[in-house]
Amino acid sequence: MTLRYRSVKGTRDLLPPESERWAEAERIARETFRSWGYAEIRTPVLEDTALFERSVGETTDIVHKEMYTFPDRKGRSLTMRPENTAGVVRAVIENGLAAGPMPLRLYYIGPQFRYERPQAGRFREFSQIGVELFGISGPAAEAEVLEMLFEFLRALGFRALSVALNSVGTPATRTAFGEALRSHVLPRSTGFGEDDLRKLAENPLRLFDSKDPVVRAALEGAPRTVDFLDVASRRHHDEVRGLLADAGIPFAENPALVRGLDYYTRTVFEIVSEDLGAQDAILGGGRYDGLVESLGGPSVPAIGFAIGEDRLLQVAPFRLSPRAxxxxxxxxxxxxxxxxxxxxxxxxxxxxxxxxxxxxxxxxxxxxxxxxxxxxxxxxxxxxxxxxxxxxxxxxxxxxxxxxxxxxxxxxxxxxxxxxxxxxxxxxxxx
RNA sequence: GUGGGUGUAGCUCAGCUGGUUAGAGCGCCAGACUGUGGAUCUGGAUGUCGAGGGUUCGAAUCCCUCCACUCACCCCA
CATH class of the missing domain: 3.40.50.800 (Anticodon-binding domain)
Structure with missing residues (x-):
């Protein structure tokens, strides 16, 4: 069958009745988040390319090779957002919200774009449901955001999910840890591929994501992020765990958890599902205390998460309630x-x-x-x-x-x- | 970007070692049937067999190239 027109690679049509399930999940998300005092923000799909280079991190693969970047008719470099946090932070600064009353509670739902090879659970256009909480540096922020997240997940019928938790500390501890990790891995790096050698040089934390047995072996006995935490980050992390336990939120420490975006500080977390393929992360998030300031705003701490809506809907147990x-x-x-x-x-x-x-x-x-x-x-x-x-x-x-x-x-x-x-x-x- | 798998009707697929007019089931439309259901029967429409090239008397079938889809690596949601 030779179709004259077909959807662009990595994009897809959402048809009934699946589209109705999406609408229902989004309705539940809005209802839940609103009941916690969060309000919706909608930011443009197109942003200045430099925004993402600055926020997501120039050495990340997202910026390196996965962005939909093109010049507009006046030659400005624009990018279709690969994630939504950078746009939200830009909007918060640009519209003066960062100078307003704190905490500031926002959520968003919308399409994101990454130029990758599609596979099960991964698309070039995908949708994220995300939450951002600004202005609270204490562990109560982590506790609130995660408790709300679990309320949402339970409303979708999830029962057994647990959140993986780690702390990457401050930029300083991150650097120190990176050095230590590099010294540990470098002598064992024979047999590493080109990509892994580049990661070792530029961003050694990213090695934790590798599935290559050679890399895994080299990471045996490697230092752990938690051992490099400064006193304040250490205490913060302990308090987060205490609050999560109080709230009855199922979590597990994962010292190897290193998120793929450079802006995270201290707390990082993610949830994976066994019912997905190789792309098993249904959501990820963490604290990003330095991002607002680094994008030209005041020094405002923040935390947030992004749920992959496509993956979420693929495994969410809820069904539509029957209508007459x-x-x-x-x-x-x-x-x-x-x-x-x-x-x-x-x-x-x-x-x-x-x-x-x-x-x-x-x-x-x-x-x-x-x-x-x-x-x-x-x-x-x-x-x-x-x-x-x-x-x-x-x-x-x-x-x-x-x-x-x-x-x-x-x-x-x-x-x-x-x-x-x-x-x-x-x-x-x-x- | 790298590797594997798959491309025949709207959908699921058959088509043996090349053989002449390309099939089935489901679905769709119409009739049997101008007021009562998931049934049955009859008829119908839809295909440049993913595309291009090559081999051959002859190609859906063999060869080459390309494209698309898909899974995995990479990375992430």
Whole structure:
């Protein structure tokens, strides 16, 4: 099959009923975050390329080789955001929010772009649901953000997830740790690939992400980030763990956890799922106390996380709650106008349900056959199977000012005056 | 960027070591059937067999190149 047009590599169409699940997950996210005092922020997809080079880190792979960067018509270098924290921080500074009352609580939902080879769970256009909390340097910030996160995950039906936790300390401890790590690995680096040698030279922490057995072996007995923490970071980390335990949040220390973005300080965390492929991280986050200042704002501490919405939805156990559904079947096109009026009344009587008119008006038989097909798919489409009704509008009904209501699950049906429609359907829904 | 796998109808796939008009099931449309369902029967539409080139009397089938999809590395959500 040779299609003239197809979606761009790494992008995809989200079709019903999956698109309905996304909408529901986003609704739950908004409801949860709002109840904790977080408000939505929407920032542009396009930003100045330098913003990401400065924030995400010039030695990271994201900036190195994964950005959608291009010159606009005036020759300015623009980039489609590979993540949303940098844009949020830029917006917070630019609009004066960083100088306003703290804490500042924000969340976002939207598409992000990275120019990578697609594979299971990884796309060039993907969506993230993220949260950023500004202005709180104490461990209460970690506790709040993680407790809210777990409330959201539980609302999506997750039960067994645990968050992996580590501390990368301050930039100073990070540098010291990097040096120590390099001295440990360098003598054992024979057999390293080109990429790993580059990482060793530029950003040795990143070696922890490697799946190469040679690298893994070289990391045996390597120093750990926690051993290099300054006193304050050490205490901060201990307090975070205490607060998480108090809040009943399942977590596990992971000394090898090093996030891929350079701006993290102290706390970093992530959650992985066994039900995904090789790309198993469903969310990641951490503290970034220096980022606001380094992007030209005041010195404001901050913490946040980003959930990969595509991966989240792939493994989230929740299902759509069933909706009542009514199909109005005109016998012939002559009956269509009346059927549309009947449907209008039913919509008013059954808020939150769905009412469909069979616009093809191909006769009662075909209409009911179609209704049956819909009935079969009801559960997959998130419809309330038991409550599905067909409303027949034909010659006889119009002559008598009546409608016929048929319950699809049982086949029982009843004809009654149109004036009783709302009342009868209300009762039928209860039954 | 590197490697593996796969490309035949809307979907799932069959098509043996090359053989002439390219198939099945499901789905779709119509009729049987102008007022009662998931059934049945009949008919119909949709394919440059991923694309281009080569070998051959003859290619969906063999060879080459390219493209797309997919999985993994890398990296991350």
């Amino acid at each position: 559904c009514v199909l109005v079947l005109p016998q012939r096109t002559d009956d269509l106008a009346e059927a549309v009026r009947v449907a209008r009344e039913i919509r008013a009587a059954l808020p939150g349900g769905c009412v469909e008119v069979d616009l093809s008006a191909r006769g009662i038989k075909k209409g009911l056959a179609r209704a049956s097909a819909l009935f079969d798919e009801a559960e997959a489409r998130g419809l309330d199977k038991k409550g599905m009704l067909a409303v027949l509008v034909g010659e006889r009904e119009r002559a008598d000012g009546a409608v016929t209501v048929k319950r699809l699950a049982t086949g029982e049906q009843e004809t009654f005056p149109r004036s009783e429609l709302a009342e009868r359907l209300g009762a039928a829904r209860e039954a």
